[in-house]
Amino acid sequence: xxxxxxxQRAAGTALDFFTTxxxxxxxAIGCEVSTTAWAESGKxxxxxxxxxxxxxxxxxxxxxxLGRAIxxxxxxxxxxxxxxxxxxxxxxxxxxxxxxxxxxxxxFSRTSKLIPSFLKGKKFKLFGLAQSIADGIKLxxxxxxxxxxxxxxxxILGPLIALFVALTLGGTIPWAGDRRFTPVAxxxxxxxxxxxxxxxxxxxxxxxxxxxxxxxxxxxxLRASAQLISYELAMGVSLAAMVMxxxxxxxxxxxxxQEAPLLGFIGFLPNWNIFTPFGLVSGFIxxxxxxxxxxxxxxxxxxxxxxxxxxYHTEYSTKRWGLFMMAEYMAMFTFSMVFxxxxxxxxxxxxxxxxxxxxxxxxxxxxxLGGLSVMxxxxxxxxxxxxxxxxxxxxxxxxxxxxLGWKFxxxxxxxxxxVTATWIMISKVYxxxxxxxxxxxxxxxxxAVYLLLRSKKSRQYLDTRxxxxxxxxxRRAPEVVEPVAEVTx
Amino acid sequence: xxxxxxxxVFAMLAGMAALSAVGVVAFRNAVRSxxxxxxxxxxxxxxxxxxxxxxxxITQIVVYTGAIMVLFLFVxxxxxxxxxxxxxxxxxxxKVIGIGFxxxxxxxxxxxxxxxxxxxxxxTAPEGFGSPQVIGNVLFTDYVFPFEAVSILLLLGIVGSxxxxxxxxx
Amino acid sequence: MNGVPLAGFIGLSMFMFITGVVGVIxxxxxxxxxxxxxxxxxxxxLAFLAFARYKFSGLANVNQGAAGQMMVVFVMAVAAxxxxxxxxxxxxxxxxxxxIDVDELNLLKG
Numbered sequence: 001x002x003x004x005x006x007x008q009r010a011a012g013t014a015l016d017f018f019t020t021x022x023x024x025x026x027x028a029i030g031c032e033v034s035t036t037a038w039a040e041s042g043k044x045x046x047x048x049x050x051x052x053x054x055x056x057x058x059x060x061x062x063x064x065x066l067g068r069a070i071x072x073x074x075x076x077x078x079x080x081x082x083x084x085x086x087x088x089x090x091x092x093x094x095x096x097x098x099x100x101x102x103x104x105x106x107x108f109s110r111t112s113k114l115i116p117s118f119l120k121g122k123k124f125k126l127f128g129l130a131q132s133i134a135d136g137i138k139l140x141x142x143x144x145x146x147x148x149x150x151x152x153x154x155x156i157l158g159p160l161i162a163l164f165v166a167l168t169l170g171g172t173i174p175w176a177g178d179r180r181f182t183p184v185a186x187x188x189x190x191x192x193x194x195x196x197x198x199x200x201x202x203x204x205x206x207x208x209x210x211x212x213x214x215x216x217x218x219x220x221x222l223r224a225s226a227q228l229i230s231y232e233l234a235m236g237v238s239l240a241a242m243v244m245x246x247x248x249x250x251x252x253x254x255x256x257x258q259e260a261p262l263l264g265f266i267g268f269l270p271n272w273n274i275f276t277p278f279g280l281v282s283g284f285i286x287x288x289x290x291x292x293x294x295x296x297x298x299x300x301x302x303x304x305x306x307x308x309x310x311x312y313h314t315e316y317s318t319k320r321w322g323l324f325m326m327a328e329y330m331a332m333f334t335f336s337m338v339f340x341x342x343x344x345x346x347x348x349x350x351x352x353x354x355x356x357x358x359x360x361x362x363x364x365x366x367x368x369l370g371g372l373s374v375m376x377x378x379x380x381x382x383x384x385x386x387x388x389x390x391x392x393x394x395x396x397x398x399x400x401x402x403x404l405g406w407k408f409x410x411x412x413x414x415x416x417x418x419v420t421a422t423w424i425m426i427s428k429v430y431x432x433x434x435x436x437x438x439x440x441x442x443x444x445x446x447x448a449v450y451l452l453l454r455s456k457k458s459r460q461y462l463d464t465r466x467x468x469x470x471x472x473x474x475r476r477a478p479e480v481v482e483p484v485a486e487v488t489x
Numbered sequence: 490x491x492x493x494x495x496x497x498v499f500a501m502l503a504g505m506a507a508l509s510a511v512g513v514v515a516f517r518n519a520v521r522s523x524x525x526x527x528x529x530x531x532x533x534x535x536x537x538x539x540x541x542x543x544x545x546x547i548t549q550i551v552v553y554t555g556a557i558m559v560l561f562l563f564v565x566x567x568x569x570x571x572x573x574x575x576x577x578x579x580x581x582x583x584k585v586i587g588i589g590f591x592x593x594x595x596x597x598x599x600x601x602x603x604x605x606x607x608x609x610x611x612x613t614a615p616e617g618f619g620s621p622q623v624i625g626n627v628l629f630t631d632y633v634f635p636f637e638a639v640s641i642l643l644l645l646g647i648v649g650s651x652x653x654x655x656x657x658x659x
Numbered sequence: 660m661n662g663v664p665l666a667g668f669i670g671l672s673m674f675m676f677i678t679g680v681v682g683v684i685x686x687x688x689x690x691x692x693x694x695x696x697x698x699x700x701x702x703x704x705l706a707f708l709a710f711a712r713y714k715f716s717g718l719a720n721v722n723q724g725a726a727g728q729m730m731v732v733f734v735m736a737v738a739a740x741x742x743x744x745x746x747x748x749x750x751x752x753x754x755x756x757x758x759i760d761v762d763e764l765n766l767l768k769g
Contacts, residue, residue, distance in 0.1 A: 151518075189544055189547045192548070196550040199551060199555025200550075203554075203562075209566075210562075210566055210569070222566055232556075
């Protein structure tokens with residue numbers, strides 16, 4: 001193999017440079033186009049818009065909603081192969097493996113006459129990105145197996161419901177600042193909509209588990225339903241605190257409320273909920289519940305492979321299994337988006353550009369593609385956290401899961417709700433400073449109560465109860481026993 | 490009477506809701522009955538939306554399809570896991586009597602209600618009267634006593650179900 | 660709902676209620692009977708909301724006409740409590756008798 005000459009290397013570097021520049025240019029043009037009123041920018045668009053305006057108003061609304069729905073589905077649907085590749089590569093890196101790194105690499109022949117001369121000997125690397133696509137093709141072309149004595153209709157319906165939930169979850173999330181394109185519907189119960197749709201997710205798993213005619217599947221479905229119901233409560237209460245801070249259930253208003261200066265006086269930082277004390281507690285709880293709602297490790301009890309084979313999707317194969325996987329990854333991504341909308345300022349960057357006089361950056365932030373890119377970056381950050389946690393923590397035991405949900409997350413979320421309400425009331429009546437003092441005092445009281453509850457005596461009681469739940473003898477410190485005969489007896 | 494797009498939407502929603510309501514009673518498999526009921530409640534949420542009751546529509550989906558019906562399915566599957574024969578039903582002559590009773594009740598009620606209400610086709614409520622703000626305001630001012638009473642009822646429900654679920658009282 | 664007569668909503672509500680009644684009469688599985696009761700409660704909810712929308716009587720402000728919606732909120736809460744206890748009772752009966760058919764549950768017949 002001939003080593004490339006200096007000229008070739010220089011040409012390669014130049015090519016890379018130019019490709020990068022062209023991509024950046026396309027991105028900038030895209031931002032510009034979506035910022036300026038693009039309806040007026042061309043004759044064709046003008047004619048198209050005129051035709052749209054000539055339609056019946058109801059039909060116009062329906063068409064606009066359809067367009068927005070497609071725009072809301074694409075950012076969730078398109079990245080799925082990349083998400084899968086990203087998870088496999090990152091997980092491999094964390095576990096000191098290599099992972100899929102070479103599927104799709106193309107090396108053109110140097111001798112064949114069929115290859116054009118400028119491609120001869122060139123090597124194109126895809127870093128294994130084609131692996132997900134190859135897997136997808138494999139899944140959708142394999143033989144479709146359905147076990148005997150299944151409830152066929154429900155067996156088919158299960159993965160479809162899972163996919164439906166994953167696709168519709170983002171219906172009220174504002175992906176960017178441009179209100180013409182997003183969100184699909186800015187209803188005044190936007191946050192509750194997310195809760196409602198995510199609660200429907202239980203049906204996909206339950207139907208799959210029930211219709212498979214398999215004990216392991218059914219046990220997985222039972223676990224899934226119990227887990228989802230338990231963690232929905234803490235999730236709702238933690239979001240309620242944020243709703244009280246914002247004063248609205250509308251997603252766009254929740255984002256708008258986070259544009260203010262941080263804590264009211266730090267000018268160049270936005271008031272993201274995660275930076276406020278109440279938001280920090282809420283965000284922590286919401287994050288844990290988010291992991292549980294998407295059935296990801298360490299909350300993947302419904303599909304615990306060393307107890308239940310594969311849980312609710314034991315009997316699933318080919319495209320239906322693929323649908324479950326797609327739904328799971330899409331739900332992960334969308335829940336990351338919900339998290340960033342409620343706690344991380346939505347489509348905003350972590351600096352208030354207007355306050356420091358950078359109007360160009362503010363313009364990018366307000367445009368459709370710019371806001372979408374920021375959201376995507378936040379979503380990728382959420383995915384990284386998902387994968388990191390998966391690589392780090394072992395799966396919970398069932399009683400640990402229930403204890404965490406009911407005895408830790410729910411009380412903490414409720415306490416946070418009470419503190420937030422008190423802070424809001426006292427700030428309104430007596431001003432900001434007494435409000436903060438009172439809030440800090442209440443947090444101190446809450447921590448004191450918590451420490452009291454976790455004191456040695458009550459802790460012993462709680463542990464005994466926890467072990468009692470799974471019908472095992474209570475765990476105690478080994479007693480010092482002197483004679484050997486009594487130990488055997 | 491002129492056919493409006495809203496009427497077509499309503500007819501579709503109502504027709505599907507009525508069909509799945511029949512499915513609840515007609516399916517012999519308890520899981521399928523439960524799923525029909527889930528679908529009915531889901532469509533009812535949409536109908537509440539159509540009545541401009543956003544808050545209650547979404548609450549319908551959260552409470553009924555998201556929590557209550559999952560509990561139903563949970564219990565059905567627990568019984569299915571333990572003893573699937575208890576979920577089967579035998580046929581029964583009293584079914585005919587029940588259906589006849591239902592049909593006669595429907596005819597009686599419809600003949601009294603429909604002719605009166607067919608003329609009312611203009612909603613009189615203002616915009617935004619089903620918004621969360623209105624519900625919250627009213628719930629915590631005029632209806633605060635029933636609200637507290639219901640919270641006590643829910644507490645009783647929790648205590649009662651815990652008591653019933655305990656295997657032994659000791 | 661522009662142009663939809665109130666009779667449409669009330670008719671649907673009536674139909675669902677009667678379906679629930681018939682279900683309670685002809686089914687013997689207590690879980691299904693329970694579900695039929697839920698269906699009846701929801702039918703009543705729909706009637707409340709339809710009347711609240713079409714026969715709005717708030718004179719001074721929006722808050723005065725919210726009685727129908729309040730009833731629905733309370734019905735939902737009561738239904739949730741009822742389901743929690745009711746399903747607990749069904750499970751307890753199943754543990755006691757190994758059977759849940761309502762025609763076989765005749766402990767009290769004397």
